[in-house]
Amino acid sequence: MMCFCASAKNNDIIDVTRIQHYDTILKKLLYFIDYSKKYTIDDINDTLFSYTANTSPFNQKKLDANYFIKLTLANTGQQDSFLLYTGKAQRYKMYMCDSTGKKILLKNQVTKFSPGLFTNIPYAQIALKKGEQKVFYIALEINFYNWYLFDPVILRTADHAYFSFLHLLQPSRIYMAITIFFMGIMFCMFAYTFALFIRNPLWEYLHYSVAIFIFMVYFGLRLLNIFHFGSLYFLFYDLRYQGLQLLGHMLILLFILSFLKTKEKMPAFHKQVKALIYLQLIFLVVNLPLTYTNTYNYAANIAFDIMRVLGLLYSIYVSIYLIAKNKKKEARYLGAGSLLSIFMACLALYVDRWGNFDELLLRYSGISVLIFMAGVMSQMTLFLLALSYRLRMQEANRIRAVEQLQLENDRKELEKYKAIIDARDSERTRISQEIHDDIGSGLTSIRLLSEIAKVKNSESDKKELEKISATSNVLMDKMNEIIWTLNSRNDTLLNLITYLRHQIVEFFEPSNIILEINLPENVHDAPLSGNVRRNIILSVKEALHNIVKHSQASLVSVNFSFDKVFIISIKDNGVGFLHDKITDHTNGLRNMKERLTSIGGSCSISSNGGTNIELIIPLNTYPV
Template identity: 35%
Template structure:
């Protein structure tokens, strides 16, 4: 039935007396009468202004209503009641300013003769005044009267009640002072408009330079938001139909249209359709939500009388933008793309600024009043978010420009690559032919030479058997040479065969060779390798040189180390690292010349395949071979 005010605000204020008189002699220029004015908001339609004797219930005006009117009260008529006493010896005209913004201000004066409140009519010869901002009161000398002011709010969240009485000669100055009470805020807003104008010119230049349509989208975004900021500052507390239309409807339409173009810009600028499908879907969804919200907001504004629902639609759209901003930030972190990261940093500032702005719009809470009025200005926080977002957008644009330059350079190289492609294909064909020839030669060696050498070894063994103790030394040499030749030929065949071009095959071959090599010795050999060997290619040249180095190292172990144990370990990383560690007498630098040719050959073999060779003494001798796997 009556306005339900917040208990905290009621307890924090001194209740105004409905019959306390405001003396006109105390008003030199103007005077705030909020403490001497009572309020009633007719939420149930109880008051009939055609004939009423008073208001059902009155309350002091909460401080919160001087900041903003809650959306649920915007459609309801508000009534202010105050009492005046003309304690001068002449008739007085005084102007009453209840606050901002109202479609109409109707004043009623209590007529004791009939016991009712009657409308206050203008006095003959008075100057014109705007009935949406002020009401004129006339009192005779010594006259006292109680007045009720009926207010109809416009459809906006920036309405406020700040009742003031003002002398006629000071009225123009007061209206100007009210418009300039946030001069610094307006200056910052105009500076923001200048930045947006700069971006409009920049977008035009970028479009005519590269003919990229996304810069036209950004131009529209900057222009629409720039217009909104400009009119916010220029029309601030300006009681005119144009401002009422702007504050209640058009400012939100400008913001929505600008944001729509920004979504279009982001989709084209990031190439979201092909590179970031999830981002593309989110931005498309936001465009649909924004357009649907604009339609619903328009219908509610012009064809309905439900401002809370209209305000809820506006807030839902803004919250959806905030959700989109959070998604962009999270998506940039997830993808790790630098251009999205720059945009995400800018969107973080935009999100924080928009969040504070929404809080100040939808709440009557204000920060410490001793701070600058900027801190409590919702538009200021939104502007700061836009400006910081703009800074990081320019960084992202610079980064993208650099990428575009690199892309154009790559495009120039593409023709050269196309030209070289045929040559590369020819080289690949040659390599394939060589590989095929390697396989053929290895097969021929195995089938032809292998069988022949094996026959020689078998015949020499057969001769040795028949001759028994009368075996000639030459026969022994033939048998030994045949065995040695078979081993070397098997190594060559293993090296040439392309199916063996892998790390795991090499390790298996070394394991088999070492077991056979140390079979007739007292040296125990262990081969250590990773349990799960990845499939890594290793060319025939690298396998051959690596194996020959291993073979030379094992020969040195048998001939010079006096070891009882040798460990061959394989470690796989960017390089294949092979260590041959024996527990022998170690490296004797005085006698190193005994096998210096072998060490020199091992070092040269490693260098020929861009590898590394080292030998050192540590509880024996450690030979390390490092072969690059790329």
């Protein structure tokens, strides 16, 4: 048995008159802790009590004991109603000494108030008239879940709302604001990854979303610690504290395994991480029951810290392995996030276990929780970047695959179109060859026979035979022209210019007109279909025919040029014409314009000391 013995002194008395609104009395109380558990409330005397010199009067290593507190109050003022607040999750019986020194149990002493945001806050009512002095004894039920929550305060009855705000809420306002902000971000992360899982049910999406949800629940419950006062809520604190932390860590490891496909790509690493997960599960099953005992709670919490340190050390190995051994960018995101989280977790553990920040605004382990939360946020943000990076790469690969498929389809379509063109060109060549072989030879025979007949027959028959010969020559020329346009080997601009040059020279050869032909040095060898070539040839012949028939010119100049379009310019020094006498009904000019319009070209005619005709044909617009 261990007892604290001391005699009552004047400084044991708390004068409630001096209380302005409320006063913390932790170090003004006298304590007696009976580790032998032999004393009852009737056995104790004043010599057993003493003050506490520590922040807490209770020893976490030895919680299995009977706890007694002596409270002596005196009132020298007019206020006669006061409240005693002992802290959250506190259960106790309160006794008052009567005039004979007997300890009388006070019944119906506890009352509850519910100011805004809080659940019912329990207080013990104390009635103390002016000039009175009373001694109270409190038999506390101290357990593993409430020893650190003991926070005795005396306050005026009318100031309970002021006390709840200033003593309970205000010191945690920064902690609450930051926690709510972080939880909002966590919820967005959870919603995004869970939506990804619904859309595409992959294990990595599920592990990430459940992990961030567990941490969100954990920090949310830690936030609710500020507003709850019941014993039942804090009874399950260690279950939340240990279970949710380790479960969140296990899900993070599972996310890494599923995200990197380690079972197929890194089987040895996969087995190591799985072994750590199973070890943590076994630890929870064994350690949690020990945590829920006054005797082994301290040791179980030390064991939990050791497990956390081991987990952190192994996580360091995992992080370095991911950064150093894996060359993929998303794996390095995971490693960097894990390292940052490990550093923040170590800092939070130090602050929680060994730091002393009681004088700061952030109380109730607020600093350590915020540091730990910041580490989790950093880790999950980098993990989300890894997910987003992989999604971008997958989308890029999908687009490339679609483009490759489209290119393949286009290639097949092009080959199919080429086959059709080749078949058409082959048919055109066959037709032109048959025309040349059959009809051409027949026309040649007619012309030869008519020439022979002219020699043999009389003068009267020669006129008819000359007509037959001339008609045969005209038909031969037209047939040759058709054959040339049908031949697919001539479907280029270079062949067209060569053919036109030959035809123009032949056309003016019988006349006395001087001919000039100007060709460009570099000919743009664009493809031209047979229909386009034929319309150009007929338009040029029509222009040449008009010059010989109407212009009375002695000089003709033909220029071929390129300026994004193909231009054939035909000039003469003839008599020219009047525009008002030229109409669209003039057959030759009308035919020229219609032919060129049908192939997307145009024709312009001007007269200034002769006639200037320009045929303009756009290039690269005609399928061969």
